[in-house]
Amino acid sequence: MNFTRLALRSITGNSFRSWVVVLCAMLVAGLALATSLILRGAENSLRLTIDRLGADIIVVPQGAETKVESALLMSTPASIWMPDNVVGEIASVPGVAVVSPQLYLSSLENASCCSVSSMFLVAYDPATDFTIEPWLEKKIGSRLSLGEAVGGMHVFVPLGEENIKIYGYLISLKANLEPTGTGLDQTMFFTFETARDIARLSPTLAVKPLEIPLNSISAALVRVTPGVDPHEVALEIFRKVSGVTPLESPNLFLSYRKQMTGLLHSNLIVLGITWGLSLVLIGLVFSMAANERRRELGVLRALGATRDFVLRSLLMEAGILALIGGGVGVVLTTFVVILFRTRIIQSLSLPFIFPSILSLLVQVVAGLALALLSVALAALVPAYRISYQDPANAMRE
């Protein structure tokens, strides 16, 4: 017989109390972990997307900011255009080092001439590009030729085929980019030359032609000269180039960040209410259990248990229950988030990337610590009260 065994026997012998505490700890740890996983997953995803874009500023047609963000994050096909002469105007702004234009296109929806439906397509200018080309050089040691593409993590060649068909045009997939958890994972990148070739052949190959307005681009990625404040450059572009909106990298996806903040607030409110209620419930259940066990605890005191022993014994029981409940809560939450990741992303309209094992472990430990702290806090008052009671009084009816 030892201290731990005594605590474990008491846990199994008080099943109602044990179940309530385990359930409360499960809820607290699970909710905390879910909130942390989803919000950190979304934040990581946004950060990776900004890193992937590699631009200090993205210049888009005025009023098309949200469409561009939705296209990049959620792979929502966007058809936005501005005259290509803005590239020269932007390049003339002091502090601009490189400007690279891009075309935003999409494959047809459920058409026999496209093996992928409504896919977001990005065409870039290899002469000025500073995002895809360096990655290609590093990964496959060559540039994309006509008819070749790279895809996001989830772009793949249909089973039994060798190419991806877009507007009846066969494209060879050369490589896949690392995951970002955003629409970029379902996006295909190819050169302007390939885009124009698709557009040229599409009237004969596709059920509907690919139209690229003449002398138009969708967006321009800007890299500023080292040492120059991107904010100043963005202001200058805004002043000098009409009909465009410069989006600075840190301010990208503002609407999504606002949505995340809203989600964070509602989750924190739910978590706060659950935490408060759990604390009260655990406190009540522990009071009831401690009261029921007054005699038993009084007997222990009579047999030689110190006040500290009784207090530690009760807190240890609480701790074990908190770890069991918290453990079940974090494991269940992790599985639910893994299994229903797509549904969660769809229902929240937020990008999401699953954290690294280390980050997941840190969040799991934090969830467990919250459960442990909550249960210990709730059990402390009744445990303290009963342990400091006169043993003779504790044993009286």
Next chain:
Amino acid sequence: MIVLDNITKDYVLTKESIVKAVKGVSLEIQRGEFVVVTGRSGSGKTTILNLMAGLTRPTSGRVLLDGVDLWSLSDKKQSWLRSQKFSFVFQFPSLIPTLTVMENIVLPVIFNKDHWNSDAASQRAGELLKMVGLEEKRTVYPRQLSAGQQQRIVIARALMNHPEVILADEPTSDLDEQTEGEIVDLFTQIHREEHVTIVMVTHTSQLAAYGTRSITMAMGEIVN
């Protein structure tokens, strides 16, 4: 030797209602005595017993154990003394319901670990089970025992740490006449063979004959 020196104990129920459970009692109990304390319900017998072991603090007066004032000691030292010198047999079922008979008997060892290893504790518990005639019940839970059997196990537990003093509070009150006789015989046997000081509280005046000394209490005072 246990000395109660002009002890009083008041229970404050409300501001206006104070119960004077013990009124200026002085008493000396020598090593090896078997003292039977009798008296009606509410006479202060149980309170006297609790005061002797430091289970409740006196309102005034001193409790001396071998010349040491019990209430001058810290909780830790008091608890240590309880585990070393005292054992209790209560009126109510006092076995821990979530532990088996064997685990209940070795329970006091937790608080007296320096003197025991687990083999020695198991051996001692086995001997005590044999002594109380319930060897075959070692793995059962208290709810599976009769009231008399439970009280025998409590007595075995009380002997586990080789106590100097056993304080028994109405140990036979819930038992039938035959079992009552068996339990009192067990106390007599323990007193004779283990040379343990026993203070037994009872409302049955006939049991006074079993002790080496008898004390009668009424209204919080020793009257005889």
